[in-house]
Amino acid sequence: MNGEYKIPNHVAIILDGNGRWAKKRGLNRSLGHKAGFENLKKLSKYIFKKGVKVLSVFAFSTENFKRSKEEVDYLMKLFTNNFKQLIDHNSDVKIVFSGRKSNLSNEVLAAMHEVEEATKNHSTYLFNICLNYGGRADIIDATKQIAEDYKEGKITLEDLDEAFFQKYLYNGIPDIDLLIRTSGEIRISNFLLYQSAYAEMYFPSVFFPDFDEKQFDLALLEYTKRDRKFGGIKDDCKNN
Numbered sequence: 001m002n003g004e005y006k007i008p009n010h011v012a013i014i015l016d017g018n019g020r021w022a023k024k025r026g027l028n029r030s031l032g033h034k035a036g037f038e039n040l041k042k043l044s045k046y047i048f049k050k051g052v053k054v055l056s057v058f059a060f061s062t063e064n065f066k067r068s069k070e071e072v073d074y075l076m077k078l079f080t081n082n083f084k085q086l087i088d089h090n091s092d093v094k095i096v097f098s099g100r101k102s103n104l105s106n107e108v109l110a111a112m113h114e115v116e117e118a119t120k121n122h123s124t125y126l127f128n129i130c131l132n133y134g135g136r137a138d139i140i141d142a143t144k145q146i147a148e149d150y151k152e153g154k155i156t157l158e159d160l161d162e163a164f165f166q167k168y169l170y171n172g173i174p175d176i177d178l179l180i181r182t183s184g185e186i187r188i189s190n191f192l193l194y195q196s197a198y199a200e201m202y203f204p205s206v207f208f209p210d211f212d213e214k215q216f217d218l219a220l221l222e223y224t225k226r227d228r229k230f231g232g233i234k235d236d237c238k239n240n
């Protein structure tokens with residue numbers, strides 16, 4: 001608890017609605033992404049300050065490559081030029097990237113590497129940026145690695161259980177407690193599928209650039225009211 005709120009360990013956000021935010025203002029979609037990035041910079045600091053230990057965000061899905069060349073190029077440039085700004089020199093946040101490295105330019109890869117290197121010794125908080133990420137690809141890549149390790153005799157079939165498998169997923173990201181998708185869409189869209197098995201879901205209607213600190217507090221309030229059972233029975237329903 002933090003004051004009146006229950007604080008989730010792991011919050012995951014699908015950053016949706018940048019394009020519609022821009023359209024509503026008669027702006028180019030790219031400016032929506034820029035506004036989304038500016039919001040994420042502030043919001044991520046606030047979320048860690050609240051006591052959340054792990055924050056995952058969906059920055060770019062494997063499917064997002066299907067968008068126009070202009071939009072994909074803009075996003076890649078935004079990533080390359082701005083990732084550094086996500087480093088908070090006053091706090092102990094480790095930044096990692098989850099997703100396939102294929103299809104990403106050397107410039108984007110270098111920017112990712114720089115941020116990971118600069119924060120690799122930080123350990124209190126984890127900021128997981130999912131880029132060129134797909135939940136099914138995550139599971140497939142983990143399975144391939146497990147098969148290889150098995151073939152090489154590094155692991156046995158007895159080792160394999162749910163927790164063991166999870167450690168093979170990109171960066172061994174833990175279970176999600178609160179999953180938020182902005183903009184009113186009610187879908188997971190191939191985000192962190194394995195880790196969202198028991199996540200509480202929250203779908204505010206605001207577009208991501210408007211999902212500010214106040215909005216996040218509302219999400220926490222909603223999370224605080226939820227009664228998590230993980231498939232079990234609520235205490236006050238037993239024997240009924």
Ligand code: FPP
Pocket residue numbers: 015016017018019020021033034036037040057058059060061064078079083129183208
């Ligand atoms: C979804 O909005 C957003 C994206 C595909 C990109 C998200 C990227 C950012 C917020 C930039 C900053 C991120 C990092 C980590 C540097 P949309 O384009 O699908 O919006 P729409 O549904 O209204 O069209």
